[in-house]
Amino acid sequence: MAKEKTIYVCSECGGTSPKWLGKCPACNAWNTLIESLPESTAPTRNRFASLAKTAVVATLGEIDAVDMARTPTGHDELDRVLGGGMVEGGVVLIGGDPGIGKSTLLLQALDSLQRSGQNTLYVTGEESGAQVALRARRLGLNNSQVKVLAEIQLEKILATLEAKLPDIAVIDSIQTVYSDQLTSAPGSVAQVRECAAHLTRAAKASGVSIVLVGHVTKEGALAGPRVLEHMVDTVLYFEGDTHSSFRLVRAIKNRFGAVNEIGVFAMTEKGLKGVSNPSAIFLSQHAEPVPGSCVMVTLEGTRPMLVEIQALVDSGGPSPRRLSVGLDRDRLAMLLAVLHRHAGVACMDQDVFVNAVGGVRISEPAADLAVLLAITSSLRGKPLPKGFFAFGEVGLAGEVRPAPRGQERLKEAAKLGFSVALVPKANAPKKPIEGLTIHAVERVEQAMEVVRGLS
Numbered sequence: 316m317a318k319e320k321t322i323y324v325c326s327e328c329g330g331t332s333p334k335w336l337g338k339c340p341a342c343n344a345w346n347t348l349i350e351s352l353p354e355s356t357a358p359t360r361n362r363f364a365s366l367a368k369t370a371v372v373a374t375l376g377e378i379d380a381v382d383m384a385r386t387p388t389g390h391d392e393l394d395r396v397l398g399g400g401m402v403e404g405g406v407v408l409i410g411g412d413p414g415i416g417k418s419t420l421l422l423q424a425l426d427s428l429q430r431s432g433q434n435t436l437y438v439t440g441e442e443s444g445a446q447v448a449l450r451a452r453r454l455g456l457n458n459s460q461v462k463v464l465a466e467i468q469l470e471k472i473l474a475t476l477e478a479k480l481p482d483i484a485v486i487d488s489i490q491t492v493y494s495d496q497l498t499s500a501p502g503s504v505a506q507v508r509e510c511a512a513h514l515t516r517a518a519k520a521s522g523v524s525i526v527l528v529g530h531v532t533k534e535g536a537l538a539g540p541r542v543l544e545h546m547v548d549t550v551l552y553f554e555g556d557t558h559s560s561f562r563l564v565r566a567i568k569n570r571f572g573a574v575n576e577i578g579v580f581a582m583t584e585k586g587l588k589g590v591s592n593p594s595a596i597f598l599s600q601h602a603e604p605v606p607g608s609c610v611m612v613t614l615e616g617t618r619p620m621l622v623e624i625q626a627l628v629d630s631g632g633p634s635p636r637r638l639s640v641g642l643d644r645d646r647l648a649m650l651l652a653v654l655h656r657h658a659g660v661a662c663m664d665q666d667v668f669v670n671a672v673g674g675v676r677i678s679e680p681a682a683d684l685a686v687l688l689a690i691t692s693s694l695r696g697k698p699l700p701k702g703f704f705a706f707g708e709v710g711l712a713g714e715v716r717p718a719p720r721g722q723e724r725l726k727e728a729a730k731l732g733f734s735v736a737l738v739p740k741a742n743a744p745k746k747p748i749e750g751l752t753i754h755a756v757e758r759v760e761q762a763m764e765v766v767r768g769l770s
């Protein structure tokens with residue numbers, strides 16, 4: 316038999332090329348082509364066949380817009396990111412680093428769903444049934460009625476789903492599942508994509524809610540093609556520092572709820588526990604204010620959270636370093652330029668390190684003002700006053716722009732006992748907030764002036 320000719324498949328878009336190229340000819344991404352075997356079967360052509368039979372043409376007005384029935388998982392923080400709970404026929408993809416707690420959280424969720432009368436199935440491809448049982452004991456889930464299937468072959472998993480018709484099934488993980496119909500190796504791009512497509516179709520056709528667990532590559536993307544993210548209804552990512560006990564689950568896509576919502580968990584001996592008041596975690600405990608620390612209020616999804624931003628400015632070598640953990644590094648460079656140009660504070664020959672405490676990642680520009688204040692505080696060796704916090708976006712022209720939903724942020728900080736605020740002018744409330752002194756500014760230089768007057 317002639318040796319099968321290999322082809323190269325792009326791990327981003329699934330495009331193919333007969334020879335290896337540095338750049339994918341279809342999506343122009345670099346270094347994404349992976350050696351693979353060509354697929355001779357043609358099941359892909361019919362991938363959406365079962366969806367087609369439900370398609371009836373109707374006007375939007377005719378269609379009943381009933382809200383999806385959701386089944387709460389019994390874990391408030393997980394329900395928060397799911398948008399209220401599991402949806403019938405919904406497919407959730409949950410990604411994260413190894414050992415961050417994906418299997419633990421899902422086992423806990425399945426157990427409470429089973430206890431509330433749902434029919435559950437845990438398909439394990441990474442661990443044996445005995446290992447899963449051992450984990451359940453460790454979690455204190457004795458006599459758990461969750462059904463476990465140790466299987467990695469897609470056809471057998473689909474047959475079991477059809478026969479048992481559970482309400483909710485977890486596939487841990489999608490990378491271990493393989494189909495006999497395909498020639499490429501388990502874990503390859505083609506396998507992961509086809510298996511996920513089959514499972515998604517099965518979920519839509521049968522109404523089973525499916526949770527797919529996915530691995531994350533070193534670069535932080537879900538291993539396997541990005542099309543996986545397009546296929547499913549909800550994409551959740553586990554974040555956080557594996558060295559601390561806190562874990563964040565962030566919704567980056569949700570057809571049934573808000574994105575950027577986050578759930579906060581603490582890893583304990585008895586598994587993951589939801590943290591309903593996360594503000595306290597992201598503040599480190601200083602008895603007295605220290606230089607280089609500024610608290611900000613960030614708004615993740617629907618919930619304001621207080622996070623401490625720390626900065627260390629220290630004399631650097633000939634090419635000083637700018638490092639940031641949990642914040643955007645390019646934004647840090649931009650802020651340092653604004654600080655120099657508009658407030659006359661130079662850090663050119665200094666190493667600058669910034670960190671968001673607690674392993675939280677802040678992507679919103681409302682952190683700008685707090686970053687600048689932490690940097691100048693470290694540079695001068697002067698702490699900000701006790702009970703101080705700030706938020707606001709800083710523009711290239713040195714202007715301080717408002718953050719969305721400023722009132723909620725101010726109220727959250729006041730509730731936690733903070734007393735002095737530095738905020739953009741447009742965020743200053745019309746009515747005073749009890750216990751809060753608010754300094755409203757329009758420009759960076761003004762902000763620096765206010766702080767100099769306070770400390």
Ligand code: TYD
Pocket residue numbers: 411412413414415416417418419420450453454582583584585586587
């Ligand atoms: P796990 O849930 O297997 O992670 P993943 O499926 O994402 O790879 O890993 C959980 C980690 O947490 C593991 O290192 C052990 C630890 N752990 C606890 O601290 N407490 C517990 O109750 C359990 C079950 C695990």
Ligand code: MG
Pocket residue numbers: 417418419441487
């Ligand atoms: Mg696992």
